[in-house]
Amino acid sequence: MATLQATPSRIFGSKFTENSVFYHFRDGRQVGFAYLLSRNRKVKSFCVRTRSYTEEKDGGGSISRSGKSAQDKEQNEGLLLGTERDSSGSVVGFQLIPHSAIIEEKVLETQEKDLETQENEAVEGDELLADVETSDETNDETSDETSDEASTRITFNIVFVTSEAAPYSKTGGLADVCGSLPMALGARGHRVMVVSPRYLDGSSNQKFANAVEMEQRAKIYCFGGVQEVGFFHEYRAGVDWIFVDHPSYHRPGTPYGDMFGAFSDNQFRFTLLCHAACEAPLVLPLGGYTYGEKCLFVANDWHAGLVPVLLAAKYRPHGVYKDARSIIVIHNLAHQGVEPAATYKNLGLPPGWYKALEWVFPTWARTHALDPGEAVNVLKSAIVTADRIVTVSQGYAWEITTPEGGYGLHELLAGRKSVLTGITNGIDTNEWDPSKDEFIASRYSVHDLSRKGQCKIALQKELGLPVRPDCPMIGFIGRLDFQKGVDIILSAMPDLMQDDVQFVMLGSGEKQYEDWMRHLESTYKDKFRGWVGFNVPISHRITAGCDILVMPSRFEPCGLNQLYAMKYGTVPIVHDTGGLRDTVQNFNPYAREGNGEGTGWAFSPLSRESLLATLRIAIGTYRDYKSSWEGLMKRGMEKNSSWDDAATQYEQVFEWAVIDPPYAG
Numbered sequence: 001m002a003t004l005q006a007t008p009s010r011i012f013g014s015k016f017t018e019n020s021v022f023y024h025f026r027d028g029r030q031v032g033f034a035y036l037l038s039r040n041r042k043v044k045s046f047c048v049r050t051r052s053y054t055e056e057k058d059g060g061g062s063i064s065r066s067g068k069s070a071q072d073k074e075q076n077e078g079l080l081l082g083t084e085r086d087s088s089g090s091v092v093g094f095q096l097i098p099h100s101a102i103i104e105e106k107v108l109e110t111q112e113k114d115l116e117t118q119e120n121e122a123v124e125g126d127e128l129l130a131d132v133e134t135s136d137e138t139n140d141e142t143s144d145e146t147s148d149e150a151s152t153r154i155t156f157n158i159v160f161v162t163s164e165a166a167p168y169s170k171t172g173g174l175a176d177v178c179g180s181l182p183m184a185l186g187a188r189g190h191r192v193m194v195v196s197p198r199y200l201d202g203s204s205n206q207k208f209a210n211a212v213e214m215e216q217r218a219k220i221y222c223f224g225g226v227q228e229v230g231f232f233h234e235y236r237a238g239v240d241w242i243f244v245d246h247p248s249y250h251r252p253g254t255p256y257g258d259m260f261g262a263f264s265d266n267q268f269r270f271t272l273l274c275h276a277a278c279e280a281p282l283v284l285p286l287g288g289y290t291y292g293e294k295c296l297f298v299a300n301d302w303h304a305g306l307v308p309v310l311l312a313a314k315y316r317p318h319g320v321y322k323d324a325r326s327i328i329v330i331h332n333l334a335h336q337g338v339e340p341a342a343t344y345k346n347l348g349l350p351p352g353w354y355k356a357l358e359w360v361f362p363t364w365a366r367t368h369a370l371d372p373g374e375a376v377n378v379l380k381s382a383i384v385t386a387d388r389i390v391t392v393s394q395g396y397a398w399e400i401t402t403p404e405g406g407y408g409l410h411e412l413l414a415g416r417k418s419v420l421t422g423i424t425n426g427i428d429t430n431e432w433d434p435s436k437d438e439f440i441a442s443r444y445s446v447h448d449l450s451r452k453g454q455c456k457i458a459l460q461k462e463l464g465l466p467v468r469p470d471c472p473m474i475g476f477i478g479r480l481d482f483q484k485g486v487d488i489i490l491s492a493m494p495d496l497m498q499d500d501v502q503f504v505m506l507g508s509g510e511k512q513y514e515d516w517m518r519h520l521e522s523t524y525k526d527k528f529r530g531w532v533g534f535n536v537p538i539s540h541r542i543t544a545g546c547d548i549l550v551m552p553s554r555f556e557p558c559g560l561n562q563l564y565a566m567k568y569g570t571v572p573i574v575h576d577t578g579g580l581r582d583t584v585q586n587f588n589p590y591a592r593e594g595n596g597e598g599t600g601w602a603f604s605p606l607s608r609e610s611l612l613a614t615l616r617i618a619i620g621t622y623r624d625y626k627s628s629w630e631g632l633m634k635r636g637m638e639k640n641s642s643w644d645d646a647a648t649q650y651e652q653v654f655e656w657a658v659i660d661p662p663y664a665g
């Protein structure tokens with residue numbers, strides 16, 4: 001069985017060893033680790049038949065899988081020769097002899113024969129479910145392809161841990177990423193689980209309707225007692241969605257708070273999530289088999305930040321998760337999970353690990369002269385103990401190592417630069433595609449932009465604005481807070497409202513901004529609409545119906561709305577920062593022999609004047625240079641923002657993570 005430490009060099013020889021043989025479930029899910037090898041040009045396949053198992057579809061289209069059924073089928077599909085268990089007793093691999101004599105021969109021969117022989121004898125067919133793309137340049141000496149670089153792809157058991165994952169729970173971009181990146185990785189052959197809370201807020205309980213309660217429960221020792229959590233499971237789109245169940249997740253409001261502010265027990269709720277996520281791969285038989293210990297944990301933001309430190313402090317000293325690795329993905333450094341130092345004892349960590357979480361506020365940030373400023377900082381502990389650090393754009397990866405963007409953690413992050421990678425988010429092109437979007441009035445594509453106009457008319461009608469197809473329509477979607485630069489928009493509004501434009505804002509957050517939006521709406525009845533609340537269908541309709549989307553964010557780790565806007569032919573105007581700078585290319589009408597280049601405008605400095613000036617240039621272009629505008633729209637729509645590129649880069653980070661030994665303290 002392959003181990004995490006295996007490096008590509010182990011599989012480049014002419015022998016196709018046991019390490020090279022692996023097994024996929026029928027839907028591509030895999031037990032244990034495996035290698036996928038490919039070379040640039042001439043690729044042959046080696047195929048093995050795998051064990052199958054039954055799918056039971058319920059009315060909602062979700063699928064539950066049964067290991068027992070799989071055993072029943074074994075009679076027809078193949079014999080389980082032997083299982084490989086880890087120290088916890090979890091099955092992390094198995095060997096199978098299929099009935100087919102030809103295939104049986106292939107499986108056994110893989111341990112003895114050289115690759116060329118196997119390639120010649122490889123069997124193909126509908127029943128052959130796992131393809132291992134292979135290469136062996138030494139066996140291809142007569143070919144002119146000998147100079148081709150061989151590439152290696154290792155598949156992993158990946159466990160995402162997140163406080164929100166769309167469509168089950170969503171307050172922002174974290175949910176979008178954790179709802180779509182796992183599916184992209186699952187489609188690439190990895191076995192992927194996403195662990196998040198089962199929030200029952202009364203209004204959206206239905207979202208968890210297809211998740212089935214599992215028999216296994218976990219006892220978690222923290223906060224001076226023992227807590228028991230349950231697990232619900234839905235298998236969808238190639239991913240095991242696991243929902244941790246506990247009474248503290250059952251209450252009205254968002255995942256983090258309600259109308260009275262943030263929940264006071266958030267540290268408790270997300271501590272539970274992290275402990276439960278560490279137990280899940282060991283105890284949950286998903287499709288009949290646990291993920292086992294050889295996992296890669298992808299912890300997202302501070303809510304999942306205890307996972308790396310739990311692996312190092314609670315499990316590894318007892319010989320568990322010795323070969324696991326952890327990656328902390330920073331979506332927003334501004335939120336770090338900081339609580340009083342006295343709460344350390346509640347976290348279920350051994351006393352000796354306090355230093356990993358220790359956080360001392362600078363003198364100026366302390367509440368009074370006698371305040372020692374001591375606290376625990378969960379995100380800091382993850383940055384210290386994770387094997388790799390990822391953030392969601394290259395620009396932001398640099399910004400967080402500077403005093404301006406590091407929120408106090410810049411020195412720590414700069415010190416870990418060698419394991420810090422920026423990977424720009426992709427978007428879920430199934431959800432965000434104007435040619436198949438079910439929320440919008442008229443579907444369109446880059447080849448038929450006239451229908452976008454119908455979306456604009458429909459939006460104007462829906463908002464009760466005058467229906468004026470030629471009037472430039474500007475939109476904003478996002479949290480109403482300091483990060484998003486809402487104050488800059490609102491301060492520019494009295495000036496902007498002197499122009500012939502329409503403006504719509506969708507968002508919720510700080511009350512002062514919500515009130516301001518209401519006030520503007522009553523002042524500029526024919527031009528401004530403010531929609532206070534969180535509404536996904538409306539966000540699609542604004543993205544499709546507007547001509548321009550503004551994002552004057554003070555900082556933006558990646559930003560997704562500008563990516564959605566470009567996909568919908570809506571031109572983004574963004575502050576030149578972080579991921580916005582990385583993804584929006586400034587318009588230049590003179591480039592490419594007058595054909596123009598760029599997908600929007602990135603302005604700087606961040607000020608009311610600079611926003612207004614850029615908006616007026618954009619509005620002028622929209623009105624007077626129609627073909628330039630169409631070029632802007634089309635270049636944005638044709639930009640590839642799917643997860644493919646990002647998923648490849650995540651795989652690279654995973655491979656780097658397993659080359660180094662895990663963090664041991």
Ligand SMILES: Nc1ncnc2c1ncn2[C@@H]1O[C@H](COP(=O)(O)OP(=O)(O)O[C@H]2O[C@H](CO)[C@@H](O)[C@H](O)[C@H]2O)[C@@H](O)[C@H]1O
Nearest residue numbers: 172173174331478507533534535536539556557558559560
């Ligand atoms: N009122 C509303 N109604 C409906 N939908 C709404 C809404 N307000 C926001 N949304 C949606 O929430 C998402 C927001 O995503 P962003 O990436 O722009 O910001 P966020 O700050 O939440 O994410 C953080 O994480 C993501 C993911 O890594 C980073 O891109 C980002 O820079 C970082 O700040 C979008 O899907 C948007 O449409």
